[in-house]
Amino acid sequence: MSYGELTAFSEKLADELSQRGVRGGDRILIVGENCVSACIIVMAISRLDAWSSFVNARLSPREIDSIIEHATPRLTLYTCHVSENAKAHSARHQAAPLPMPALGDIHIGVCNQSTVPETVYEGAEQQVAAMVYTSGTSGSPKGVMLTHAGLLFAARQACTSRCMNPGDLLYGVLPMAHVVGLVTQFLGAMLGGAAVLLEARFSASQALHILLNEKVSLFVGVPAMYARLLEQVQKEPLSTRQHALRCIGTSGAPLTSKLKKEVENLFGLPLNNGYGLTETSPTVAQTHIDQVRHDCSVGFPIPGIEISIVDADSKPVPQGEVGTLRIRGPNVMKGYYRNPELTREAISPEGWFNSGDMVRQDPDGALHIVGRSKELIIRSGFNVYPLEVEQVINSHSCVVQSAVVGRTVEHNEEVVAFIELNRPAQATDEADFREYLRERLSPYKLPAEIRFLEALPTAPTGKILKNALKQLAAQSFDHAQASPTN
Structure with a gap:
């Protein structure tokens, strides 16, 4: 069309x-x-x-x-x-x-x-354009009100940062029900005059065929999609050097060094990383496509917004230390629909949105996501960031993806790891796996329980449903406590 x-x-x-x-x-x-x-x-x-x-x-x-x-x-x-x-x-x-x-x-x-x-409202900064429902796994739905000005600000950033133009073809597999699919994928491409090839549902075999045969120049996917593409290449060896891609990117979930390196080897391109939230329309930070990075930083705050990294008392932390990220700018939501109390909790009177994400910032300004503040596990007085443990687990050659959650036990918390293995390695020995982790993690960060799942539960966006895994972790503990052998 x-x-x-x-x-x-x-x-x-x-x-x-x-x-x-x-x-x-x-x-x-x-x-x-x-x-x-x-x-x-x-x-x-x-x-x-x-x-x-x-x-x-x-x-x-x-x-x-x-x-x-x-x-x-x-x-x-x-x-x-x-x-x-x-x-x-x-x-x-x-x-x-x-x-x-x-x-x-x-x-x-x-x-x-x-x-x-x-x-x-007459003004684009006040008039709501879209209401995006967050993909929570429990509680009442949260409708995030995004204005015309906020959406266009984020879409324009997506367009300019990727240099989208009428010669581009973007492969659109991210659901438009998600803010990245709606704003970065659709509206961003429209602002650049690019073409979009829309896919109703992601299929690794179909995606690989499209990326190699349809002159696609831009592709953005979540890490789980790239993991599936790598699996597909193992089943169906293909030459990927003839593709027309000039830019590939990822967001929506943590990126591991192992996955980044494998994807870059597959396509011969740097994998650009980014970070955002539904409440920020979505983009907050992004790596620069003309500056190759070898780490898993989510890049630099986008032009036109302010960030602040603070401690529990809302005081700025020294550079390089971990704190909670706050964002202020035209991309911040108008609020949660019909929930003024939750809106006041999320956005300060000065306009700062509390992301709830723990980050640290390099001297060059690049951001690194450490994890969600609500997901922080306190084990015997020590802080355990699930993302750090997941990064180590995902570095194992047999792992597709993993998720780490906390479990309350006897006035303490312990680490529980859920792991999805690539198919040829389903028989990986747990004892060997634990030895692998012991060599790379402090004792208090080691999982008390490791569970191998055929597939981790995910939302349609590919986001791992950690609340569902927390319930599984609690159930397995309750079952063990009730067992006569314990």
């Missing part, structure tokens, strides 16, 4: 939605997966000053219904032509086909006549 067609179709759909009762300030839910129609829907909603809220169709009925209850959307649309899950949700909610065949099989629900629109 050309840019002209994108404009024409989004105008036509905006007229259709307006006739169905959509007003400025209404929330419009999109239950779906990546496709051209989803891009048209987002643009059409924006034309009406309504809020688009894209949720992944792979969420459970309970999760979808919880979001609908929270957002009270005026209308809900379903991208049935690219998602069996969206089709199932559409059937549950008795949605009907939208009479615009050019968009594909899009279904639309009944207009909610009782929903109340939010205030429409």
Whole structure:
């Protein structure tokens, strides 16, 4: 679809939605997966000053219904032509086909006549463009309100930092329900006049074929996607030196030195790392594509924002020491929808957003993510950062990815490691693995329990669901305590 067609179709759909009762300030839910129609829907909603809220169709009925209850959307649309899950949700909610065949099989629900629109603002820095729901594993859903100005600030940064231009083709596998897929992937490419090849779901074999045969020049994926690509190359040896890629990047999860080196050897390109959050639209820091780094730093704070690294008393820490990262700038969210108390906890009166992430900064300004403050494990009075343990575990040649969580035991905490192995190495001996860790970690950082899983639980974005693993860790401990042999 050309840019002209994108404009024409989004105008036509905006007229259709307006006739169905959509007003400025209404929330419009999109239950779906990546496709051209989803891009048209987002643009059409924006034309009406309504809020688009894209949720992944792979969420459970309970999760979808919880979001609908929270957002009270005026209308809900379903991208049935690219998602069996969206089709199932559409059937549950008795949605009907939208009479615009050019968009594909899009279904639309009944207009909610009782929903109340939010205030429409003239300024782009106040008017909400999109509400993105965070992928928590427990508790009520959090709707992050992102403004037009915030989204365009982040999209422009993504465009300029990667030098996107009309000659580029970006392979879009990150879900548009996630802020990186929506902003960096779609809006960033649009600002640069680039083309986007959208994929509804990531498949390592399909992705490898596309990257090697479709003249793709830009690709951004989460580390787990790159791990799957490396696995696929082992099964299906291919020459990767003929690709058209000029820039590859990753974000959304910690990057290990081992994975970085293997990916760079595979494609013959530096793997650029970045860091951000849904609440910051998303980008906070990024490595520079013209400056090769050999470490796993997430790079430098992007131009136009401020950062502060503070201790528990909100006082700046000395350079090089670990502290909590705070961010201030046009990319920071307007707040959490219908949750002013949580918004006040997250954003100070001076506009500082508390990321909850523990970081340290090099003398050259580069940031290193140490871990989440809420994930910090205190073992016998010593601080254990899960990311540090994960980095060591992931350096083992048999490991695809790992996740480390804390478990409370007898007024203390202990380390529990969940590990996903590459398929040929499923029989790795745990005793040998423990010896590998003992050589590389202090005793208080060693896992009390190691569990090998066929696959770690992940969200549709590829993010590891640590809350689910914490529950598994607690259950295994409770079971061991109840066993007659203990």
